[in-house]
Structure formats: C-alpha cells, structure tokens
Amino acid sequence: MTSFYDALETRDPKDREAALMAALPAQIANAQQHSKAFAEILAGVDAASVTSREALAQLPVTRKYELLERQQKERASDPIGGFSTLQFGARMPRVFASPGTIYEPEGTKKDYWRMARAMYAAGFREGELIHNSFSYHFVPAGSMMETGAHALGCTVFPGGTGQTEQQVQAMAELKPAGYIGTPSFLKIIIEKASEQGVKLDSVTKALVSGEAFPPSLRDWMAERGVVGYQCYATADLGLIAYETSAREGLVLDEGVIVEIVRPGTGDPVAEGEVGELVITTLNSDYPLIRFGTGDLSAVLPGPCPTGRTNTRIKGWMGRADQTTKVRGMFVHPGQVAAVAKRFPQITKSRLVVSGEMANDQMTLFVETTETAPGFAEQVAEVLREVTKLRGEIQMVTPGSLPNDGKVIEDARSYK
Numbered sequence: 001m002t003s004f005y006d007a008l009e010t011r012d013p014k015d016r017e018a019a020l021m022a023a024l025p026a027q028i029a030n031a032q033q034h035s036k037a038f039a040e041i042l043a044g045v046d047a048a049s050v051t052s053r054e055a056l057a058q059l060p061v062t063r064k065y066e067l068l069e070r071q072q073k074e075r076a077s078d079p080i081g082g083f084s085t086l087q088f089g090a091r092m093p094r095v096f097a098s099p100g101t102i103y104e105p106e107g108t109k110k111d112y113w114r115m116a117r118a119m120y121a122a123g124f125r126e127g128e129l130i131h132n133s134f135s136y137h138f139v140p141a142g143s144m145m146e147t148g149a150h151a152l153g154c155t156v157f158p159g160g161t162g163q164t165e166q167q168v169q170a171m172a173e174l175k176p177a178g179y180i181g182t183p184s185f186l187k188i189i190i191e192k193a194s195e196q197g198v199k200l201d202s203v204t205k206a207l208v209s210g211e212a213f214p215p216s217l218r219d220w221m222a223e224r225g226v227v228g229y230q231c232y233a234t235a236d237l238g239l240i241a242y243e244t245s246a247r248e249g250l251v252l253d254e255g256v257i258v259e260i261v262r263p264g265t266g267d268p269v270a271e272g273e274v275g276e277l278v279i280t281t282l283n284s285d286y287p288l289i290r291f292g293t294g295d296l297s298a299v300l301p302g303p304c305p306t307g308r309t310n311t312r313i314k315g316w317m318g319r320a321d322q323t324t325k326v327r328g329m330f331v332h333p334g335q336v337a338a339v340a341k342r343f344p345q346i347t348k349s350r351l352v353v354s355g356e357m358a359n360d361q362m363t364l365f366v367e368t369t370e371t372a373p374g375f376a377e378q379v380a381e382v383l384r385e386v387t388k389l390r391g392e393i394q395m396v397t398p399g400s401l402p403n404d405g406k407v408i409e410d411a412r413s414y415k
Helices: 013-034 036-041 064-073 116-121 141-152 164-174 183-196 215-223 333-341 375-387
Strands: 094-098 102-106 129-132 155-158 178-181 205-208 227-234 238-243 250-252 256-261 275-281 291-297 324-326 329-331 346-356 359-368 392-396 408-410
Touching: 013 036, 013 275, 064 102, 064 291, 116 141, 116 227, 116 238, 129 141, 129 164, 141 155, 164 183, 178 183, 183 205, 183 215, 183 227, 215 227, 227 250, 238 256, 238 275, 333 346, 333 359, 333 375, 359 375, 375 392
Parallel strands: 129 155, 129 178, 178 205, 205 227, 346 408, 359 392
Antiparallel strands: 094 102, 227 238, 238 250, 256 275, 275 291, 324 329, 346 359
16 A cells, blocks of 8 residues: 555655646636636736746736626626636536535546545545545535545445434445544534444544544544544635645645735735635636635645655634724725835734724734834825724834734724
8 A cells, every 4th residue: 555646746846846837827828718707817918928936926816705706797697707618518517506606617527626635645545435424415525525536446425414323324334434524523423323332443534624623523533443634625626735644734735836825915925924825726627826715824844744745734724804894994904915015114014903892993013123203104194095094003023923814803892
C-alpha cells in the first residue's frame, strides 16, 4: 500500500508552481471564450500574459454574493448565470442547488470534484465499501463524495442524512470499511448503535467535512475505534485542501491555485497572515477565476511531515465578510482597505466598533511608524470621506494588531 495517491503530491514545489502557472493562461482563455460571465468579468485581459501569481493578483475577485447576483439576474435565460461552459444535456448529468439559491453544474469527468485524493489520505482504498451519509438531494455533497469514491475503486452505500436506526442497521449488516459525512452525524450514529447494543466494528475510518471537527470530537471517535480526518471543500470548487496523518493543517489539492487576500480586497497577504481564501480552479467545465470563498485561513510554513510537498493551510478560521452597521450605515472591509490604501505609511488596519446600542463609536487602529504631526487627522478625514462616518484614529506599532483576519471588529455591548 503506497503512502500517496499519485506522484503529483510529492513534486518539487518549483515544478508544481511551474505546472500551475503554465495551465493558468489556457484556463483564463477558456473562461473568456466559453463562459459568458467571465467574458465580461475578464474583458480586456490578455490571458497569455497571466503566467505568474503577481499577474493573477491583478485580476478581479468574484465573490459568492456576486455569483449569486449574476445568477439571479440571468435566471430566465441561464440559471447558472453564464459561469458554466456546459449546457444542459449529456455533458452535464446533474445540476445542484445550494442555499441562496446558487446552482452548480456537475460534469462527466472522472472524479469531477477531485475528492478521491482526500479519501486516500484518510485511509480509504480500492475494493472497500464506504458508507456515505452526505446529502444526496439539492446540494452536491453526496455526489461529490460518491464520484470520488468510484474513482478510487470503492463501492458506496448512499446513506444520505437522517433515519439513524436504519443507518445503524445498514452499517451492521453491510460492514463498510468507513464513513463519509459530517462528524456530528457520525457521533449520533455511534451513540445510537451503542444504545441498541449494536457493534460497528468494521467502521475504522472516516472522512468528515461540512462543519467543525475539533480535537475533542476526533479523540472521542478514536476512543471508539474510528480514526477521522477532515477535508475542506465547497459546492462551487470541489476539494480545496485535506488533512493527512501528520495532523498539521490541511494540504492543498493539486487542482487549484490558492491565494490568501486581505478581506474586502484582492491583495495577497504576507505568508502566515490570516486572510480570505481566493481560489482559481483548473476545472474547464466551471472555470471560476479568483473566486472569493468568504472563508478565512492562513498558510503554514514548511512542507507536510508525510512527504507531501504542496502548501498547507490552517483550515477554516472564520468568515471574511465582516460587514456591520454603524449609526445606521453599513461599513464593510473594502472601505477600511480603501482608507489604508490612501496612505503608504499604513501597513495594516483594523476598525473597532464599540459602545452601546444607539451610541456607536468607531476607532480605526493603524499599524504605522509615521510620526508626522497631523497624520492621524488626515486619516480620520479620509475615513469620514469613505464611510460617511466620524471615527477616531489610533496609531500602533507594526505587528501589534491580532493576526486573525479581522478587518472590522464589532465590540459593542448588546445587553
């Protein structure tokens, strides 16, 4: 039994980066030529010139709410909003719906969502039976996992959600090698089996996703004979990153280009700084270019101890959309970034909203070494210009603001 799904996982990082950057221009050209949405979003972009991360960072970020808005606008003629290069028919066997409602196409390529890699890292192997308890209706989660399992050479029991007693019965009689689904539902199944006096000895591994998988729950499962691993995937992009036996962050998938940007902007942050995950997929059927997930994470230094050489991230660390209402006006991270961009002396900023209801106070903390008289007043004036609200400016030393990805902190009392 080999340790790696394929040779891509142990490539020299320079070779991987060269391969990704070589594939990027063709994917951008494909999006421009075959996706109505990206023909507009990337109008005027010379695809052939986008051969580096620096060039990629100059392209606009398309965030989930913008994808939803475009889909809603185009509902009558194209419910997927012009983002897919496929049309209904044999090349798009399924289309799914996520909350919003956002529609996602599924193509016919083997392991379309690229989930097999994460399953392999979790210990699943060809010839095994997998009990899949992700939902099979509306959302793509069940199909994402099933197509990955088939690519791995596994048989799948489509358990779906709910009907706990029947889930226990199926596991006891079919004896699957492991479980795939949310960690909370696996806990419910294990507890129900224990209550009924049913042994599920065959289930020794699990790949979980869709919600938090804290060490306490991981250890609880391990005490009951199930070794669980997590992965990070979305309905738009498929697999983004997966956990390995090292238990040190999540390793990025080989089929995506990942950037971490300052929330509210498209500007990449320094390595190790928390920011929003922006993904460019190499899926030609649904070519999302610089897609803002709205999720926060950070890059971990060094390679995975398992020998996988791709970049690692810390995993899900919260949401990037920190828009809040102050004195009846919405303030969003992009506005805070716009203020900071006016002043090269500012390296980082954080808006803290404090006070009690009906008595909001704004303080913009800025990391800077600037000592010139009147600088704070200049920043305050721009803050008022951009947000239409008055706020105080607090200058702090570089590196003193928390590395948590927050651009706006709501510290108000709601008692």
